[in-house]
Amino acid sequence: xxxxxxxxxxxxxxxxxxxxxxxxxxxxxxxxxxxxxxxxxxxxxxxxxxxxxxxxxxxxxxxxxxxxxxxxxxxxxxxxxxxxxxxxxxx
Numbered sequence: 001x002x003x004x005x006x007x008x009x010x011x012x013x014x015x016x017x018x019x020x021x022x023x024x025x026x027x028x029x030x031x032x033x034x035x036x037x038x039x040x041x042x043x044x045x046x047x048x049x050x051x052x053x054x055x056x057x058x059x060x061x062x063x064x065x066x067x068x069x070x071x072x073x074x075x076x077x078x079x080x081x082x083x084x085x086x087x088x089x090x091x
Contacts, residue, residue: 033072036080
């Protein structure tokens with residue numbers, strides 16, 4: 001029982017401790033964020049339901065796309081930051 005309680009506390013700390021940068025004008029103007037922001041129509045198609053949404057972002061590979069999503073999710077909105085958290089990308 002102690003093990004499951006400890007695991008739950010650790011999981012909650014990781015899940016709720018993830019912080020995303022604030023979307024400033026400077027951040028939104030970067031090429032990385034443009035790749036994330038410009039994909040809104042694609043996001044609507046996949047509705048943030050799966051890892052397929054990652055393919056909407058221009059990038060060299062999924063790791064590159066995940067880093068861009070982490071860096072710029074706040075420029076798209078809470079739904080994207082929640083999706084990044086749910087998929088547990090290493091941000």
